[in-house]
Amino acid sequence: MKLVVFGAGGGTGRETVAQGLAAGHHVTAVVRRPDALQARPGLQIAVVPDLTRADLVEEAVDGRDVVISALGPNARGPVSVCTDGVRSILDSMTRTGVRRLIVVSAHGAAESNDGSLYSRLLRAMLGHKMRDKDEMESLIRASAVDWTIVRPPALRNTPHTGVYRVGTDLKIGLTSAISRADLADFLLREAASPAHLHQAPRIAA
Structure with a gap:
């Protein structure tokens, strides 16, 4: 497959790039x-210093089979990295005809903000980042692409095991975690064999 990975310099992005290459895929980072x-x-490697640069984002997306976004902000305070990035990605997918999009969000975003202790604590500590993910998810759901x-x-930065649980109703608690690997x-399994089209599965070890 021809994959493009946004946020390839972050922890999850680096793992996705490395595993994608090991599996024999052509990867644009x-x-x-x-x-x-x-x-x-x-x-x-595609250098895009500003995700609002539509020309650079479109060049990275054009001709790819699957777009994977592992975008995430590092800054404190109000952020819009995920929203701005996915908006540009979606626009580029529309212009180039690329259909498949897989995006990393977080449990506690959008309707998974279920009032549990986990969600309340997460949003108390990372409210700005979670609101960015809320808006990002709204854009994705309103789009015409084949999204997950x-x-x-x-x-966690723990080793790759290949053993984890996935489900749209998977129970997530305060001790739940998953390795970036x-x-x-x-993400790569879903790219190769879509099993969660137009769904928002949770994942945990």
Whole structure:
């Protein structure tokens, strides 16, 4: 497959790029800085310093089979990285005819903000980031692409196991977590064999 990974310089993005290359896919990694990733066989690096640059986003998306977004903000305070990035991605997909989109969000976003202790604590600590994900999800759901929104709980830098649970009604609690490596594993499985079209599955170890 020809994949494009947005947010490829982050933890989940790096894992997705590495596993995608290991599986033999052609991967385009979208990063903000040219030194964010090292060149390697099968990898095309697309430097997009500003995700509102429609021309650069469209160039990265054009001709790909699947778009994966692992975008996430690092800054504190009001943020719109996920919203702005996905808006540009969706516009580019419309213009280029690319259909498949897989996006990393978070449990506790949109309707999964269920009033549980987990959701209340998450939004108390990361309210700005979660509101960015809320808006991002609204854009995706209103689009005409073949989307999947993936909602992990806490992310860990632990080894890849390939063993995890996935489901739209999966119970998520305060101790729930998933490794970035296993999250990447699921993103690539979903890219290869879509099982959650127009769904927002949760994932946890």
